[in-house]
Structure formats: C-alpha cells, structure tokens
Amino acid sequence: MASVGHHASQLGRTGVSPLSTEIKRKLVHISMVAFALLIGRVPPWAICLCCALALINNLFVLPLITGRSLERDLDRQRGFALGIVLYPAVLLLLSLIFYRAQVFLAVGWGAMAIGDGFAGLMGARFGRLPVPWRPEKSMTGSFAFVAFGSLGTLFLLYCLPEDARLGLSLMGWVFPVVCAMVFAAWAETLPGLIDDNLAVPLTASLVSWLAASAHQPTLPPDWLWGACLVILLVIGSIASRKIDFWGGLVGGLLAACVFLGSGLAGLSVLFTFFVLGSTASSFGKRAKAAAGLAQENEGRRSIRHALANGGFSAMCGVTVWLAAMPSEWGQVMLAASLASATADTLSSELGNVYGRRYVNILTFKQEQRGLDGVISLEGSLFGVLGALIVGLVWLAWTGNLKSAGVIAAAGIIGNLVDSVLGATIQRTGAMSNDSVNFANTASAGLAALFILI
Numbered sequence: 338m339a340s341v342g343h344h345a346s347q348l349g350r351t352g353v354s355p356l357s358t359e360i361k362r363k364l365v366h367i368s369m370v371a372f373a374l375l376i377g378r379v380p381p382w383a384i385c386l387c388c389a390l391a392l393i394n395n396l397f398v399l400p401l402i403t404g405r406s407l408e409r410d411l412d413r414q415r416g417f418a419l420g421i422v423l424y425p426a427v428l429l430l431l432s433l434i435f436y437r438a439q440v441f442l443a444v445g446w447g448a449m450a451i452g453d454g455f456a457g458l459m460g461a462r463f464g465r466l467p468v469p470w471r472p473e474k475s476m477t478g479s480f481a482f483v484a485f486g487s488l489g490t491l492f493l494l495y496c497l498p499e500d501a502r503l504g505l506s507l508m509g510w511v512f513p514v515v516c517a518m519v520f521a522a523w524a525e526t527l528p529g530l531i532d533d534n535l536a537v538p539l540t541a542s543l544v545s546w547l548a549a550s551a552h553q554p555t556l557p558p559d560w561l562w563g564a565c566l567v568i569l570l571v572i573g574s575i576a577s578r579k580i581d582f583w584g585g586l587v588g589g590l591l592a593a594c595v596f597l598g599s600g601l602a603g604l605s606v607l608f609t610f611f612v613l614g615s616t617a618s619s620f621g622k623r624a625k626a627a628a629g630l631a632q633e634n635e636g637r638r639s640i641r642h643a644l645a646n647g648g649f650s651a652m653c654g655v656t657v658w659l660a661a662m663p664s665e666w667g668q669v670m671l672a673a674s675l676a677s678a679t680a681d682t683l684s685s686e687l688g689n690v691y692g693r694r695y696v697n698i699l700t701f702k703q704e705q706r707g708l709d710g711v712i713s714l715e716g717s718l719f720g721v722l723g724a725l726i727v728g729l730v731w732l733a734w735t736g737n738l739k740s741a742g743v744i745a746a747a748g749i750i751g752n753l754v755d756s757v758l759g760a761t762i763q764r765t766g767a768m769s770n771d772s773v774n775f776a777n778t779a780s781a782g783l784a785a786l787f788i789l790i
Contacts, residue, residue, distance in 0.1 A: 363454050369424070370450035373443045373493055377501025381439055385432045391425035419767050423534040424449070430779070431542050433786060434656060437663075440494065440501050441542045441549075444514060447493050448521040448541030452486025453533055456525065459485075471526045482522035487515050505549065513548035517541040543652070546659065554597075554658050563596040566604055570611070579615050580638040588643040591651040598654025599668045602734035606672045607647070609730050610679045613723060614646075617686035645771035646678040649778040666789060669740050669747075670782035676727035676748025677781030680720035681755045681774065688716015698756040709770075710760020724748030743788050751781025 372391075376384060399421065428446060435441040460478025468474040494502055494510050502510065521541040525533050557563065571589035574580045580588060595603045650671045657667035688706075692713030695706040704711045728745030732738060755777035762768045768776070 360458065363457050366424075366457075367450050367454035370446055370489075370493065373446045373450075374496055376439045376443050377498040381432070381436050384439055384442070385429065385436070388425050388429035388432050392422070392429055395421050395425050419762075420532050420534045423532050427535050427538050430783065431538060433783065434652075435542065435546070438503060438546075440497065440503060441546045443493055443497065443501075444490055444517050444545040445538030445542030447490030447514075448482075448486050448518060449534060449538040451489035451493075452482040452518055452521060452541075453525060453537050455485035455489075456482035456522070468526045474526045479522045479526060482525065483515070483518045486518040486521070487511075490514050490518070503549070510549065513545040516548045517545035520544045539652075543655075554660070557597065557600050559601060560596075563593075563601065563604060566601075566608075567592045567596060570608065574611065574638075577615075578637055579611075580643065581640075584639040584641075584643050587640045588638075588647065591643060591647040594651035594654040594658075595647070595671060596654070598657035598664075599671050602731060603650075603654065603668065603671055605734055606675050606727055606730055607650070609727055610646070610675045610682075613679055613726065614682040614686075617683050617719075620687060620690055641771045642774075645774035646682075646778065647675075648775055649674045649782055653782060665740070666786055669743055669785050669789060672727065672731050672740075672744045673747035673751070673785035674778035674782040676724040676744050677751025677755070677778050678774065679723040679727050680748045680752035681777055683723035684712070684716040684720030684752060687719040688713045691715045691719075697760055698753075699760050709763045709773075710756050710758075712756050720752045721749055724752065743785050747781045747785035747788065750784040751777045754780040 372387065375387065400418075427449070428442065431442040431445050432439060456478040459481035460475040464475025464477045466476040468476060468479065491507065491510060491514055494514070495507050518541065521537045521544070524536045524540040527536065567589050570592055571585045574588065575582055575585040592604065592607055595607050599606075653667045653671035653674065657664050657671070692706060692715045695704060695708075695711045695713050696702060697704050698710050698712050706713070724745045727748060728741040731744050732741035735741075755773055758768060758773045758776055763770070763773050
C-alpha cells in the first residue's frame, strides 16, 4: 500500500524484521493493481465508487483486519498510515480527473503499484549506488521502477478492453508509458514530498496523458493578452519582493497553465488571490512578529509556496486545455481551488491580527493563536469573504451565477479542510504547512466537482 524507500533498516522496537514487514507491504501494494482490470469493463462512475469504498476500507476496516501489521512504527505512533490512506485517495482523484479516459488512471496505478513496488523490493535487496540528490534512495531502485513499471503497465493495458485504450495499439502506448515511468521514477526520488503514493501516480498519469493525447491543443484567441499579463505578474511579484526569483518563474508557469485552461477569467481569479493574499500578509506585521507568527523570510514566497497554492489550479488548467475534462468542470475546480487558497490566507493572516478568541476547530476549546487547526470567528469570516470575492470575480467575467456560487461554497469547504488537517495530521508532523495548503486547494476543487455532478 504505502510506498517504501529503497533501503531496509535494522530490527524495529517490536522485534519484527522491518524488511519482512516491508516485503508484505509491497506485495499487498503491488497486488492491488489487479483491480485496475475493471477499467473499461464497468462504467466510469463505478470505478470512482470503488475507489471511494477502498478509501473508507483503508481508513477504518483494514487496520482492524490486519491488526495494523502493515503499518510502520511511525504510522502506529501517529495513529494511521498516511501511505495506505493516500493509495485509494489518489486513485479516486485520478478517476475523477480522467473520468472520460480512465486508461490514464491505469497508467498512474501501474506506476504506483508496480513501478514503485518493485523499486522498493529491488532497491532494498540490491541497492548500492545512492541517488545523488536523495542518498536514501538507490539508482537500482529507480532503474527497477522504470523497467518493471513499464513492462507491468503495458501488460495491464494489454489486458484492458480495446475501447478503454482509446483506440491505440499496444505499441502506440509504449512511448507514453515509458515517458510516464521515467518521470514518475524521478518524482519518487524528490525530497520534501508528502508521500510517494501521491507524487508518483499523479506524475505518471499526467505525463502519459500529455504523450498519448491525440487532441492537438491550440492557444486561446486572446493568448497575447494572457502572455503579457503573465509576464507583468511575474515581473511585478519579483520586483515587489513578494516572491523570490525562482518562485516567480514557477509561479509564472503555473499562471500560464491557469490561463490556457480558463482564459482571462482564471487569470483574474489568480491575480485576485495574489493581491488579497499579499495585502493580508502585510497587515499587522509588527503584531504578528511580536507574537512569533510572522512568516519566514519576511513573508517572501518561494517555489514551494507557489506549488502549494497554485499547483492544483494549474493541473486543472492543463487538463481543460488538453480537453481531457469538460471545460465547465475543470474551470470551476480551478477557480474553487484558488478561492480556497484565498480564504485560507485571509483567515490565517487577518485572523491572527483581528481575532479575539481562538479555539480548536474540532473541540472548540480555547487554544493559543497560531497553532495548527486553531481558528477565530473573525478569521473565519475573513475566509468566507475571500471565497465570496473570488466567486464575484468569476461572476463578473463569466456571468454564470451558478458556477460563482459553487466556487465560493467550495472555497469555504476547502478552508475548513485546511483547519481540520491542521488540527489532526499536521500536528503529528505527517504533513507540512505546504502539503496542507495543497490538500485544501485540491479538496475545494473536488468539492466543486461533487457539487456540479
């Protein structure tokens, strides 16, 4: 289930060999890919339902059946296994993103189950040469990822109905699958990610989709205006010291993806988030600094901030541009994720300044301001206002009141998810602030999708 590093450690405190536990984990991890054979044989909604049921099973049923024997020591300490939960969660996400072409879900599944699974097994047994930027990973594991992942995923696609393969022959899938495994193996070695079970399948599915898409996307008719605005946004954000140089460039790339999928409307929503967020961060700097709540580097954003807040919206933009998702769905998900990012920024930054009473979002017991999962009435209202402003900006551009309402509502939901994650998983150290920010934007996007369908 949960992805495993390329190296095994010594005997754990329980007296059970971690290697044998990891092998059991990996065998279960790999075997679950058999359920991917349902793709093309049952309706897409049934695949989504199966993934949702698997998520519920891994959260509540599996720990009882296995006696938590598949969990690592760290999993037991924090009370749940992050990787085991993320496994079906990311499959549910991909089944929705690629609802019309769930073969790309199969590619992501193959990368996660087969590629990453064999990388752990082979790396633990034969790994000698470390990856330069991630010494705990081995080159042997990475090569095994690409080789076994490619062969296993191609065999999986061969077993799917021809219609599910989008009319491409098995040879036509070789290039997309190999590209997907190479990039996914690289993503698996990157430091600072939430979990391999999130990064690997997302990377593999998106890369294979880009490589296999028969749709030839064209630039929007107002692409020149969009390009100029993106350039001005990058120059302005770097010059104003709101973001560092590399963060500004990555932010510009994300903005371009947003524009490609949603045009000037989406770019306006992104600009709204940037302006409101930067302004809110500037309020009460001295008070926040005195309370130890000021952001690091004087609030100057970097690459990780850009990806955490804008990564999901960029994914939605590219998805719509390549016509793999209905434009209405993707564009509303995009705007909803930015509404959530806006709501989160305003509620935390302004809530820490103007809040009067701070409570834990789950227990409603008074706690110290600034702690993860602690909210105030004033901050929550600022968050609602931020989501509403984003909805109004979307309404001004599109005239679609229904979509604007969905965007605002989903933004509020995403902000609540952020606080709940902060009060639970983030406090255990399993998620960083950046990973929680990405999760809240993704939650808002998925909430918008569920409301629409």
